[in-house]
Amino acid sequence: MTKDVFGKLFGDRGNIDQKLAEYLWNEGVELIYKVRKNMKKMNISDTDKILLRKRAVIESVNDEL
Numbered sequence: 001m002t003k004d005v006f007g008k009l010f011g012d013r014g015n016i017d018q019k020l021a022e023y024l025w026n027e028g029v030e031l032i033y034k035v036r037k038n039m040k041k042m043n044i045s046d047t048d049k050i051l052l053r054k055r056a057v058i059e060s061v062n063d064e065l
Contacts, residue, residue: 005029008048010055 009024011033021031032048044052 008032008051010052 008030
């Protein structure tokens with residue numbers, strides 16, 4: 001699914017497998033997601049935090065459509 005994808009990939013709070021994140025990183029894709037209470041904290045830039053919030057707004061609009 002991420003064969004020709006590069007850059008940043010924004011996800012939700014689902015269970016993100018560490019192997020998947022490492023695989024995507026090696027392929028040139030930075031996986032950005034909100035962390036759950038039982039997950040390790042990750043340092044993300046302020047810009048990425050804003051984009052992650054905008055992703056939620058876009059999804060809610062798409063749900064209404």
